[in-house]
Every structure is written in C-alpha cells, then in structure tokens.
Amino acid sequence: MSSMDSKQEKARDQSDVDLEPAFPETQLEQAPPGQSLTPEIPDGGLRAWMVVLGCWCVSFVSFGIISSFGVYETYYLETYLRDYSPSAIAWIGSIQTFAQFSATLLSGPATDRYGPMVLIWPFSVLLVVAFMLTSLCTEYYQFFLCQGILLGFSCGLIFAPAFAVIGHYFFKRRAMAMAYASTGSPIGGIVYPVILTSLIHNDSVGGFPWAQRICGFLTLGLLLVAAVTIRPTSFKRKGAFILLGAFKNSTYTLQIAGLFMSNLGFWTPYFYLGTYAQEHGTSAALASYLFAILGAGSFVGRLLGGTFALHLGQLNIVALACYASSILVFCWLRITSTGGLVALAVLFGATSGIIIAMMVSTIAHCAPHPSQIGAYIGQATIIIGFASLAGTPITGALIKDGDYTGAIVFSAATQMVGAVLFSFARYAAAKDKLIA
Numbered sequence: 001m002s003s004m005d006s007k008q009e010k011a012r013d014q015s016d017v018d019l020e021p022a023f024p025e026t027q028l029e030q031a032p033p034g035q036s037l038t039p040e041i042p043d044g045g046l047r048a049w050m051v052v053l054g055c056w057c058v059s060f061v062s063f064g065i066i067s068s069f070g071v072y073e074t075y076y077l078e079t080y081l082r083d084y085s086p087s088a089i090a091w092i093g094s095i096q097t098f099a100q101f102s103a104t105l106l107s108g109p110a111t112d113r114y115g116p117m118v119l120i121w122p123f124s125v126l127l128v129v130a131f132m133l134t135s136l137c138t139e140y141y142q143f144f145l146c147q148g149i150l151l152g153f154s155c156g157l158i159f160a161p162a163f164a165v166i167g168h169y170f171f172k173r174r175a176m177a178m179a180y181a182s183t184g185s186p187i188g189g190i191v192y193p194v195i196l197t198s199l200i201h202n203d204s205v206g207g208f209p210w211a212q213r214i215c216g217f218l219t220l221g222l223l224l225v226a227a228v229t230i231r232p233t234s235f236k237r238k239g240a241f242i243l244l245g246a247f248k249n250s251t252y253t254l255q256i257a258g259l260f261m262s263n264l265g266f267w268t269p270y271f272y273l274g275t276y277a278q279e280h281g282t283s284a285a286l287a288s289y290l291f292a293i294l295g296a297g298s299f300v301g302r303l304l305g306g307t308f309a310l311h312l313g314q315l316n317i318v319a320l321a322c323y324a325s326s327i328l329v330f331c332w333l334r335i336t337s338t339g340g341l342v343a344l345a346v347l348f349g350a351t352s353g354i355i356i357a358m359m360v361s362t363i364a365h366c367a368p369h370p371s372q373i374g375a376y377i378g379q380a381t382i383i384i385g386f387a388s389l390a391g392t393p394i395t396g397a398l399i400k401d402g403d404y405t406g407a408i409v410f411s412a413a414t415q416m417v418g419a420v421l422f423s424f425a426r427y428a429a430a431k432d433k434l435i436a
Helices: 003-013 046-066 069-078 086-114 117-134 140-169 174-182 184-199 207-229 244-248 250-266 268-279 284-312 314-332 338-364 370-398 405-429
Strands: none
Touching (some): 046 174, 069 284, 086 268, 140 174, 140 207, 174 184, 174 284, 244 250, 250 370, 268 284, 268 314, 268 338, 268 370, 284 314, 338 370
C-alpha cells in the first residue's frame, strides 16, 4: 500500500474531533471523512479580497461599537445613570462584550454546517434594530437589555461567520488577511466615538438619541456591503456540533488560557481611561477623544502585526504584544498628564490591536480543515468572553474614590500572566523553530 493510500485510510478512521495542530504551513494533514486531505485554498484573488472587505465592514460595526463603550460609560455617569457606580455601568459593556463572544459558540459551528449568510443577513437587521432601540433608552435595565444583550449577541452572530469564511480563502496568508480585515474595528473605534462625542451634547441635532441613530444608519450601510461581498465556499461538515477534541491540542488550549487571563485586564483602558483622564484635569471632550486615539493606535498595530506575521510568525507577534500591553498598563500607574495619557492611548491601542486582530487567526490556524474553523473560533471565544464579562466590573469595583491604583495593578498583572501562558502556547506549536 502506498504512503498516500495509508494516509487516506488513516484519515477515514479518524473522527472529526481527533485533531492535530495545523501550524506547519505545508498541507492540512487530516480532514473530516469524505473531504479532501488537501483542500484548494486560493490564498488570494479578487473574490477572496472582496470577502476580506465584507469582513472589514463586519469588524467595523461589531468590535468597533464594543470598543467604544468608554464614551457611553462617561456619558451615562453624567446623565441617565448618574446615580449608579462606574462598576454597575461597566456591567452593561461587559455583558455586551460577553454576549458577542458567547454568541460565537452558536454562530461558529453553524457557519461550518450551513455557510455564513444564513446568519449574517438576519442578524445584521437585528443589530441595526438594537442600535435604534438603544437610542430610546433612559433606564438602567433598558440599556442593559438593548445595548448589553441584544446588541452584543447580534455582533457575535455576524462576527464569527465573517472571520471563519476568510479561513476558507486563505491559509499561508491567513494571519495577514484576518489582521487587515480586523482593521475595521479600530476605524469603527475612531468613527463611533467621534460621532457620539460630537453630537451627544448637541441639542440642535437631537442629542444622544439622534447620535445613536446616526451610528445605526452608518451600521446599516456597512452591513449592506458585507451582505453583498461575503460569499460562502463549498467547505461544510457534518458530525458533532461542538469539537471538544480540539482541546487535546496543547497549542489551542494554552492560547485560550493565555487570552483568557489577558482579557481579564485587557479592556480596562477601553472603559476607564476617559474617566481617569478627567480625574487628572483633562477636559470631558478630550477625555472622550482618548477612545478614538486608542482606535487609531489599534489600526496601526493591526496593519503592522498582520504584515510582520508573514516574516516573524504570528504566535511570536502576539506573544510580544501581550508582554508589551502588560508593561504599558504598569506604566499607567505613573502617568497623569494629558500628553502622557495620549501617548499611552496610542501605544496601548497598537499592542492591544495586534492581540485582537491576530488571536482569531492563531486560533483558526489550529483547525486541521477549513470546515472546522468556525467551531474552533466559537469554542475559544466563549471562554475568553467570560474573562471580558468579569474583568471590567472587577476593575470598576477596585476604583476607590478616584484612586485607580488597584484597578491598574490588577489589569497589568493579569495581562502578564496571560503573556506567559501564550508563550507556552508558542513553544508547544514549534519547539525547535524561531518563527511560529
């Protein structure tokens, strides 16, 4: 029997949850029964890059609005929810982030089975509805339901399908393609805060309600582009909905552990940098623009991270970004000037942008076949989502009478632990290689 026949017979005997890491970029060594061992992945071309464009639009509206919550936090503390603590208001943003991550447990495997458009079309409509409903809210429970739960889940139900399909069109250049697609997020993280900050106090425009509605109309236009440009492939699978065997892959499991710890402290600047700046003499308007500056830094970081990943290895890049993010947050302890906070926003935006942009790619690259990418992403992000759910309320509770020391130390320390765990994942992926 030839070696190829032997390999094919072995693949047929494997269940679709008995997985091996796919970081060696030579070929996909295993596949679910009945599918090709070496699926044809174009790694470029007009159709592939149009999918990246559509995913860029999804990234803009999903992670873009999630990362803009600091503007809402600052505004709600001044107006509708002035009687609530920063920690209580942060729960709205935390639930929003967790809802986005947890929804991928359903949308990822569903994409593997039925394709992306079954989810992207209906839940794009629901996302726009969530924007409009939030514009009508005035009470805490209303913001919690409309902005925290409905908007968050809608984001997650379109985010995973879009990114999973990129993995069907790219393999060797997957990290670069996903990083470029994810640059929509920081652009959204710039545009949404600018719109909100410019209009939210402008009564002639309609104040907060119409600022939120304008964001909703922008979201509608971008999602129409995504609906046209994201196209499914023939990669589909049957069998188990959830692929628990993926956790046998140490690279996959250690990545999730590292990203979980990192996310416990990761969102602290995105939520509290504005209020910290105001505590130290920065004007309310400039404090709100710090979130746009975070987005600008994130955009640069994603572009550079995706480009350098081709030459230095995506795991190396993410591990270095995790360490850099932790160190920058430790530096935050001694930064009180407006200029220093602007510099912190740019630099932390860049390092955090690399992590956000490339974690989906490094997770997806563990999947031995494109038809399993959705499940791999969904299983990972729901676990990471629990960290996002708990992290900012914990840091909010650690803020005592304007003293942010406890919150900053907690954020920096958890990110450092996450960096160490991610380093173990990088070692497990390629013990004897410098580039991984």
